[in-house]
Amino acid sequence: MKFWDPKIETMNRKEMEALQFKRLKKSVKTVYRNVPFYKRKFDDAGIKPEDIRSLSDVSKLPHTLRTDFTDNYPFGMFAVPMDDIIRIHSSSGTTGKPKVVGYTRSDIENWGNLLARNFTMVGLSHKDIFQNSVNYGLFTGGLGIHNGIETLGATAIPAGTGNTLRQLEMMVDFGVTALHCTPSYALYLAETAVDNNLVGKLKLKTGCLGAEPWSENMRKTIEDMLEIKAYDSYGLSEMFGPGIAFECPCQDGMHIWDDHFLVEVLDENGDQVSEGEKGELVLTSLTKEGLINIRYRTGDITRLLEPECECGRCSTRVSRMIGRADDMIIVRGINVFPTQVQDVISKIPEVTNQFQIILTRNAKNLDEMTVQVELEKDAFTDDLIKLEKIQQRVVNELMNVLSIRTGVDLLEFGSIERTGGKAKRVIDNRAPL
Ligand code: ADP
Ligand code: K
Ligand code: ZN
Numbered sequence: 427m428k429f430w431d432p433k434i435e436t437m438n439r440k441e442m443e444a445l446q447f448k449r450l451k452k453s454v455k456t457v458y459r460n461v462p463f464y465k466r467k468f469d470d471a472g473i474k475p476e477d478i479r480s481l482s483d484v485s486k487l488p489h490t491l492r493t494d495f496t497d498n499y500p501f502g503m504f505a506v507p508m509d510d511i512i513r514i515h516s517s518s519g520t521t522g523k524p525k526v527v528g529y530t531r532s533d534i535e536n537w538g539n540l541l542a543r544n545f546t547m548v549g550l551s552h553k554d555i556f557q558n559s560v561n562y563g564l565f566t567g568g569l570g571i572h573n574g575i576e577t578l579g580a581t582a583i584p585a586g587t588g589n590t591l592r593q594l595e596m597m598v599d600f601g602v603t604a605l606h607c608t609p610s611y612a613l614y615l616a617e618t619a620v621d622n623n624l625v626g627k628l629k630l631k632t633g634c635l636g637a638e639p640w641s642e643n644m645r646k647t648i649e650d651m652l653e654i655k656a657y658d659s660y661g662l663s664e665m666f667g668p669g670i671a672f673e674c675p676c677q678d679g680m681h682i683w684d685d686h687f688l689v690e691v692l693d694e695n696g697d698q699v700s701e702g703e704k705g706e707l708v709l710t711s712l713t714k715e716g717l718i719n720i721r722y723r724t725g726d727i728t729r730l731l732e733p734e735c736e737c738g739r740c741s742t743r744v745s746r747m748i749g750r751a752d753d754m755i756i757v758r759g760i761n762v763f764p765t766q767v768q769d770v771i772s773k774i775p776e777v778t779n780q781f782q783i784i785l786t787r788n789a790k791n792l793d794e795m796t797v798q799v800e801l802e803k804d805a806f807t808d809d810l811i812k813l814e815k816i817q818q819r820v821v822n823e824l825m826n827v828l829s830i831r832t833g834v835d836l837l838e839f840g841s842i843e844r845t846g847g848k849a850k851r852v853i854d855n856r857a858p859l
Contacts, residue, residue: 428738430543430578434685435739442684442740447481449712450688454478454487457718460505463498464720484688484710485698490722495525495664504528505718516564517663518761518828527566527663528716534573536713537666540686541574544672547681547739548632548657550604552579555629557600559585559593559607559615560637560759566667567637567759571606574669580604587611590618597628604632606659606668608759609640609648613791616651625653634659636668637759639747641858645677658746660726664719665709671744674737681741686713689742690721691730704729706751707744725751755852757785757793760830764851767797770823776805776816780842785854793856796833797824803839 429435437445455475457464468474471488478484495503500523504511511528518524529537550556556575562568562584575582583600585593587607594615596602605612612635619625630652636659648656660680661668665687671680682689688710691699699705707724711717729745755762764783771777778800786794799820807813813836820834843850 428546430539430546434683435543435741437685437740439733439740443481446684446688446712449685450481450484450710451475451478453710453712453714453718454720456505457720461503461718463494463502481688484690484721487710487721489708490720492525492664492723492725496523499523500526501528503717506530506716511716513569514564515566515570515663515667517566518763518766524564525663527667529666530715533666533714533716535577536686537570537669538573538577540666540683541571541669542578543683544659544669544681545574545578545580545604545634547672547674547737548634548655549675550578550580550632554578554580554603554632555583555601556580556604556606557583557585557593557597557602559587559605559611561587565760566661566663567606570661570667570669571634590615591622594619594622594624594628597630598624601629603629604634605630605654606634608637609635609644609656610638610758610787610791610793612648612652612656613644616648617791620651625651628652630654633657634672636660638756639749641746643858660747662724662726664717664722664724665711666714670709674735674739676736679731679735679743679745681735681739681743682709684741686711688712689744691728691744699730701730701732704745704748707747723751725754727751753852755783755785755854757795757830760828762795762828762830766827767824767851770827771797771799771820774816774820774823776802777820777836778802778839780844780849781851782842783852785852785856787856794833795830796835798835798837798842800837800839800842806839 458475467488510530512531513529516524516526558571560567572582633654633656645656657673660671671682673680690708691705692708693699693705707726707728709722711719726747727749728747731743772779780800782798784796788794817834817836824832
């Protein structure tokens with residue numbers, strides 16, 4: 427089967443835009459009625475749902491930001507009563523509180539179908555044995571992708587992360603044909619497979635890789651080492667999770683499904699860019715119920731591509747993500763904001779507010795993050811046990827907030843350069859993937 431949903435996937439522009447307009451009006455009406463945050467925002471902008479008279483009127487609506495989630499923590503952005511929410515996921519916000527997202531039963535079904543559509547697009551079917559090697563927790567990549575695999579009817583293996591040799595043995599023993607994980611973990615799996623002479627024993631043919639930026643070179647390396655095809659999968663929790671934009675067999679840009687999302691790619695002035703130009707991806711959800719996003723600024727920079735694709739599908743298409751509009755960094759697929767580190771250390775009296783984040787890649791090609799902090803003058807001591815205690819406290823509190831283990835270097839007071847302008851908080855020494 428080539429298409430999961432042939433009618434939608436090949437629908438002509440005019441019909442699709444009519445469908446989008448109908449759904450846009452409904453979403454706008456619903457948030458205005460059900461979400462005080464949106465009502466306030468629309469009122470401030472002097473706009474009423476009735477003012478949306480055509481699809482292009484979307485540009486009259488105010489944007490929604492990441493910080494709106496943290497400001498309305500935990501459930502303030504939800505558009506239905508909690509009774510109708512059947513699942514919660516969350517992901518790191520800018521400071522302190524995480525972003526919390528909620529799904530109705532229909533959201534979970536739509537998300538599953540969206541993923542099944544993407545998986546079908548890259549040639550997968552109910553015959554595949556599909557290993558999901560990402561963290562199954564509050565992150566959307568675990569249960570989210572799992573639901574997509576089951577919707578497709580393939581066999582889901584919820585492998586999680588870690589124990590790489592064991593994962594490879596399982597792939598050999600179970601005859602795994604498809605894999606979902608981060609590109610950097612795929613590279614590590616590939617290296618471990620090569621080192622252990624397992625590549626010839628694998629039945630793997632398809633990798634769906636995402637949650638962090640990667641490159642064409644990285645794709646080539648992974649494809650050559652594992653003898654597979656690897657496809658870029660983009661997503662964000664606010665819009666369901668993974669599977670929002672997905673590569674097709676042409677491996678030349680990602681499809682974003684217009685029946686679920688209204689896509690804008692905006693330049694610095696907030697105007698839609700022309701084809702081939704880059705800008706920030708801004709998404710409005712058209713089918714979501716639990717959490718409706720109006721003109722959500724993803725912070726991800728991409729290029730708008732022409733909608734016609736050789737694979738025969740009609741949809742908005744964008745290039746792979748080429749950067750971020752803000753200072754978010756991604757460490758092992760997990761989003762980290764320097765402001766989160768700032769927040770943590772500002773609450774620890776023995777260290778100053780100065781810090782620097784050093785990113786490197788270890789021998790396994792996995793990201794390592796070290797936070798350099800400074801001891802306050804009066805906290806200086808040559809008592810190593812005391813110093814170790816302070817260091818451990820910074821490690822633990824960072825772990826609590828960021829959900830990743832970081833190294834911590836305690837430096838002498840004054841070691842971190844004070845600049846007049848914007849401090850350089852992140853030093854990224856990771857070789858490009
Ligand atoms: P997840 O944990 O599922 O990746 P998050 O909401 O935590 O979801 O992270 C979303 C962010 O991750 C995106 O805004 C983007 O910056 C980054 N991201 C996800 N997939 C990709 C991808 N394929 N390429 C580049 N960046 C990606
Ligand atoms: K991510
Ligand atoms: Zn295509």
